[in-house]
Amino acid sequence: MTPDDFKRQAAAEALKLVEAGMRLGLGTGSTAAHFVELLGARVKAGLDVLCVPTSEATRAQAASLGIRLTTLDETPELDLTVDGADELDNDLRLIKGGGGALLREKIVAATSDRLVIIADASKRVATLGAFPLAVEIVRFGHIATTNMVRDLANEAGCSGTIGLRAGRDRQPFVTDGGNYILDCAFGAIEDPEMLDEALKMIPGVVENGLFLGLADLAIVAGPGGILTLEANWDAGDDE
Numbered sequence: 001m002t003p004d005d006f007k008r009q010a011a012a013e014a015l016k017l018v019e020a021g022m023r024l025g026l027g028t029g030s031t032a033a034h035f036v037e038l039l040g041a042r043v044k045a046g047l048d049v050l051c052v053p054t055s056e057a058t059r060a061q062a063a064s065l066g067i068r069l070t071t072l073d074e075t076p077e078l079d080l081t082v083d084g085a086d087e088l089d090n091d092l093r094l095i096k097g098g099g100g101a102l103l104r105e106k107i108v109a110a111t112s113d114r115l116v117i118i119a120d121a122s123k124r125v126a127t128l129g130a131f132p133l134a135v136e137i138v139r140f141g142h143i144a145t146t147n148m149v150r151d152l153a154n155e156a157g158c159s160g161t162i163g164l165r166a167g168r169d170r171q172p173f174v175t176d177g178g179n180y181i182l183d184c185a186f187g188a189i190e191d192p193e194m195l196d197e198a199l200k201m202i203p204g205v206v207e208n209g210l211f212l213g214l215a216d217l218a219i220v221a222g223p224g225g226i227l228t229l230e231a232n233w234d235a236g237d238d239e
């Protein structure tokens with residue numbers, strides 16, 4: 001089994017939570033793409049759900065599969081969102097944004113009754129931060145904003161290389177919202193809440209990839225089987 005097989009297993013498990021008539025948030029990334037593909041097959045077989053995608057990429061994939069789509073403006077309350085993550089800890093704190101969709105992902109997650117994270121076991125960590133933290137910033141004054149991110153992150157106990165994300169064309173990567181992304185290689189983030197608060201104080205920062213207190217359940221598939229982690233922080237024992 002490859003990591004991609006485990007991603008698909010987690011996605012298939014999450015699909016069991018979907019019921020007819022639900023309003024769903026669809027995440028972004030390779031794991032979420034498995035979920036969308038499997039959901040598409042169910043829709044083709046007659047399941048009726050209404051979905052809000054968290055990125056233009058997911059919108060295109062879901063549309064190609066015939067999944068009924070809406071916008072968050074038309075449907076501002078969702079029953080369930082299924083999304084991937086770059087890292088998750090035992091308290092279901094997450095790092096997201098590797099795919100650059102963190103802003104829409106966080107807005108959609110916040111408006112959902114339940115956020116379910118699907119991942120392969122390599123995403124589980126004891127301490128967040130090995131994966132660089134994405135920070136979405138407005139383009140105007142981005143150098144000044146980068147300096148402020150560095151300074152305030154330092155005060156929150158985090159330091160490391162901060163790079164402006166580049167796209168395949170080597171130009172700065174631009175998000176669906178028209179912003180830039182800073183990738184912050186802080187290493188271990190000992191106090192994610194403190195860092196999150198510090199980043200939120202910076203005017204040019206739109207959002208950051210720390211998802212704290214948002215995930216209700218994580219479905220993690222690995223060589224030992226499928227593990228479920230609940231937001232009450234009790235680990236499932238079915239691995």
Ligand code: 5RP
Pocket residue numbers: 027028029030031032083084085086095096097098099100101102105
């Ligand atoms: C996109 C995300 C993704 O969920 C995260 O990057 C995980 O991606 P993948 O499932 O491809 O490993 O946050 O912004």
